[in-house]
Amino acid sequence: MKTAITGGCGYVGLNLVRTLLDAGHEVLALDRVQSPHLDSRAQWQEQDIFDAPSLQTALEGVDVVFHLVAKISLAQEDAATWHVNVEGAKVVAEAALMAGVRRMVHVSSIASFDMYQSRGRTMNESMPRSVDPGLHVYARSKYAGECEVMKVAARGLEVVVCYPTGVFGPQDFGSPMPHLNGNMxxxxxxxxxxxxxxxxxxxxxxxxxxxxxxxxxHGRNGENYLLGGEFVSMIDACRRAAQLVGERGPRFMLPMKVLKGIAAVVGPLARLFGREAGSFSEVALATIETSGPIDHSKAARELGYQPRPTDETLRDLLDFCIERGILQAGDKGRLDDGAGRRA
Known part of the structure; x- marks a missing residue:
């Protein structure tokens, strides 16, 4: 199978490239900049997803395109985020249709579900979506982009939509690392x-x-699938990561009430200086406050999806960081394999 990946040199993209190659598929990674960590077995092409004619040419002869390009923002409104996540998804879908691509796997986000309406319940694919104007732009744009893709699907393109949850783990060459990996x-x-x-x-x-x-x-045309793992409190995840190298990890947990008080000060100051408040933004706190368990049984049942245990990922992430010199093993040796032995 010949495949193409928009955003093939990003964090998920590089891992998807390797997965596809190891499964025996041909891979074309499309991105604006080539990563030095791109698997040498893959082809790479510099590509702006808004250059529709060039993109259509690149997709000719491709069986499946995976659309990963997205812009993440914690702002309430951001024109660039809307443009990339909505218009960009539409352009890719239309280029795929015109090029004769059989199937598009559109990578959306757990944020495209309205977490406020789902709060207190285990989330599945039938939960309410992010259409409320009061929601932040990333959530609204990811669902709006999905809607644009499905409009193209109605004209003949096979589409399957997937929603990763909180992505973390090894093979992360970002600098700085994404938020979850950075915390661990x-x-x-x-x-x-x-x-x-x-x-x-x-x-x-x-x-x-x-x-x-x-x-x-194996995905059914027009269907959507949550790709989740295990719901874990952040303090527990960080402590488990620290214990693997003999550290204690976080001693205290800041209550949400205190955090919201901080956000009420930090948010306006950040906006005053034209910046985002990051982890102390109202959006970031609302995301973690409303997050809950995810039901990925549909993906397990229909796709054969089986995520690994969280502790295995933590060990592999820290081993990766030790190998790259990001984390010093010190006198602790290699990471504990979970059975009291050094891996």
């Missing part, structure tokens, strides 16, 4: 004395990549 590594360094209240459904990036391949092979 900082905890293992002993640099994270406190952690926020709340948790996420965490999923290994390699399991997400495998889930996307399974969606391409």
């Amino acid at each position: 590594v900082d905890s293992a360094r002993g640099r994270l004395p406190v952690m926020v209240e709340g948790g996420f459904d965490l999923v290994d990036v390699r399991d997400v990549a495998q889930g996307l391949l399974l969606a391409a092979e």
